[in-house]
Amino acid sequence: MNDSSGKEVRLGDVAVMTSGGTPPSGVAHFYGGGIPWVSISDITRSGKYVTKTEKTLSVAGLVNSAAKLYADGIVLYAMYASLGECAIAVGQVSSSQAILGINPGPRLHRDYLYYYLSSIKSSVRELGQHGTQANLNAGMVRRFSLRLPPLGQQRAIAEVLTDVDQLISTLERLIKKKQAIKEGMMQELLTGRTRLPGFSKRWREVLLGDVAVMTSGGTPPSGVAQFYGGGIPWVSISDITRSGKYVTKTEKTLSAAGLINSAAQLYADGIVLYAMYASLGECAIAVGQVSSSQAILGINPGPRLHRDYLYYYLSFIKSSVRELGQHGTQANLNAGMVRRFTLRLPPLGEQRAIAVALEDCDQETQLLRDRLAKTCAIKQGMMQQLLTGRTRLPIAEVVA
Numbered sequence: 001m002n003d004s005s006g007k008e009v010r011l012g013d014v015a016v017m018t019s020g021g022t023p024p025s026g027v028a029h030f031y032g033g034g035i036p037w038v039s040i041s042d043i044t045r046s047g048k049y050v051t052k053t054e055k056t057l058s059v060a061g062l063v064n065s066a067a068k069l070y071a072d073g074i075v076l077y078a079m080y081a082s083l084g085e086c087a088i089a090v091g092q093v094s095s096s097q098a099i100l101g102i103n104p105g106p107r108l109h110r111d112y113l114y115y116y117l118s119s120i121k122s123s124v125r126e127l128g129q130h131g132t133q134a135n136l137n138a139g140m141v142r143r144f145s146l147r148l149p150p151l152g153q154q155r156a157i158a159e160v161l162t163d164v165d166q167l168i169s170t171l172e173r174l175i176k177k178k179q180a181i182k183e184g185m186m187q188e189l190l191t192g193r194t195r196l197p198g199f200s201k202r203w204r205e206v207l208l209g210d211v212a213v214m215t216s217g218g219t220p221p222s223g224v225a226q227f228y229g230g231g232i233p234w235v236s237i238s239d240i241t242r243s244g245k246y247v248t249k250t251e252k253t254l255s256a257a258g259l260i261n262s263a264a265q266l267y268a269d270g271i272v273l274y275a276m277y278a279s280l281g282e283c284a285i286a287v288g289q290v291s292s293s294q295a296i297l298g299i300n301p302g303p304r305l306h307r308d309y310l311y312y313y314l315s316f317i318k319s320s321v322r323e324l325g326q327h328g329t330q331a332n333l334n335a336g337m338v339r340r341f342t343l344r345l346p347p348l349g350e351q352r353a354i355a356v357a358l359e360d361c362d363q364e365t366q367l368l369r370d371r372l373a374k375t376c377a378i379k380q381g382m383m384q385q386l387l388t389g390r391t392r393l394p395i396a397e398v399v400a
Contacts, residue, residue: 006149006389012142014108019079019138020095021066023057033058035069038095040078043087048114048165050076050087057094067094068101075102075113079136084124086117100138109151111158116146119383147389156393157386164379171372178365185361186316189354192344196357199350209339211305216276216335217292218263220254230255232266235292237275240284245311245362247273247284254291264291265298272299272310276333281321283314297335306348308355313343 020038023030031037036053043050062069070076070093078085080098088110095101104110124136148154188194192203217235220227228234233250240247259266267273267290275282277295285307292298301307321333346354385391 006147006153008145009148010142011102011144011146014105014148015113016103016105017138017142018068018070018101018103019066020068020070020097020099020101022096023061023065023067027061027064030058030061030064032056033061035059035062036089036091036093037061037067038076038089038093038099040081040085040096040098043076043078043085043099044082046087047169048088049090050093051090053093062094066097069094070101071103073110075104075110075117076100077102077117077141079138079141080134083127083134083136084117084121086114086121088114100136100141102141107148107151109154109158111162112154115158115161115383116387119387120144147387149389149392153393160386160393161379161382164375164382168372168375168379171368171375175365175368175372178361178368182358182361182365185358186312189357190313190316190344192346196350196353199346199353201347201350203344203346205342206304206345207339208299208341208343211302211345212310213300213302214335214339215265215267215298215300216263217265217267217294217296217298219293220258220262220264224258224261227255227258227261229253230258232256232259233286233288233290234258234264235273235286235290235296237278237282237293237295240273240275240282240296241279243284244366245285246287247290248287250290259291263294266291267298268300270307272301272307272314273297274299274314274338276335276338277331280324280331280333281314281318283311283318285311297333297338299338304345304348306351306355308359309351312355312358317341 033056035057037055037057038050038053039055042053057065057067061067070089072089072091074089074093076087076089076093076095077100078098079100102113104113127136127140149157189196230253232254234252234254235247235250236252239250254262254264258264267286269286269288271286271290273284273286273290273292274297275295276297299310301310324333324337345351386393
């Protein structure tokens with residue numbers, strides 16, 4: 001009987017490795033030919049397979065550099081910058097010297113190698129951080145140790161993980177589709193181009209400052225420790241950008257003394273928080289009473305303006321607001337500019353109905369995101385079990 005959990009081998013004993021090269025950037029005729037030239041960024045944005053590259057080489061560029069023409073299906077491995085990122089080439093490609101081309105020998109299944117390299121990514125990055133240099137080299141990769149089960153078991157493991165990857169890709173496509181649907185819904189519903197059933201009253205065009213009260217926040221002196229670490233959530237731009245629709249927790253908090261000794265305000269539960277600096281136009285709704293930095297405007301809707309309708313309106317105009325910041329004399333907004341924002345305002349009941357429709361879409365997207373996160377976590381667990389031999393797949397034994 002063979003031990004299907006596999007033997008420990010060095011990667012260099014079961015695969016052939018070659019690094020790439022870069023032609024001189026100042027020689028135009030070395031570039032723009034028909035040979036795909038893979039960079040680190042091509043790998044990081046590709047997923048499992050690299051199917052296209054940002055740059056290509058000419059035959060002259062290939063000949064007059066250390067770049068190699070890799071065979072179709074080569075495993076590409078990042079040795080610089082994004083250490084440990086990997087992908088499989090679709091078709092013949094070349095690469096920069098930052099990338100190692102790994103060609104599995106007859107004892108090593110290509111997709112098994114890909115998943116093995118993916119599974120050790122975090123430890124490889126730690127290796128880069130703790131070593132004398134932040135990069136890897138071919139010699140270091142050749143010394144990588146991996147558990148090598150019989151080829152049939154490798155193939156079965158790769159197939160199972162490929163199935164999970166396909167599910168992940170499907171969920172990612174569904175999320176993008178839902179996001180596109182929501183963008184279309186906002187374009188139609190927030191402009192009045194499409195009306196929800198049962199609503200026909202005229203919309204009014206108003207200035208935001210006429211239907212909402214706005215207050216900016218403040219920041220206590222950072223050198224006074226007693227002003228921080230209390231029970232008052234203090235919202236920063238980064239809290240908003242990572243929160244989604246609702247801000248439920250913040251990285252920092254203020255003490256009562258910090259609130260009193262700064263321009264920070266204690267906003268009411270449900271205030272709409274709006275970014276005026278840096279990530280212009282990002283917005284969220286506060287859950288509970290919060291304070292904020294001066295980079296954030298707290299917007300309290302009046303009786304004619306529904307809170308969630310305002311949130312979706314501000315989200316809808318985000319791209320145009322960012323262009324406003326880029327084209328103005330300064331890259332930031334201020335409260336006066338936000339007060340002059342124009343919005344089309346339907347009756348309150350229609351605002352509420354529009355907000356509910358968009359919220360439903362958000363909830364459907366969030367369910368997909370939750371399922372995606374769970375599937376990614378399951379995949380990590382499966383790699384940990386299958387690629388170490390802790391769990392073995394029930395297949396007919398194959399002699400390697």
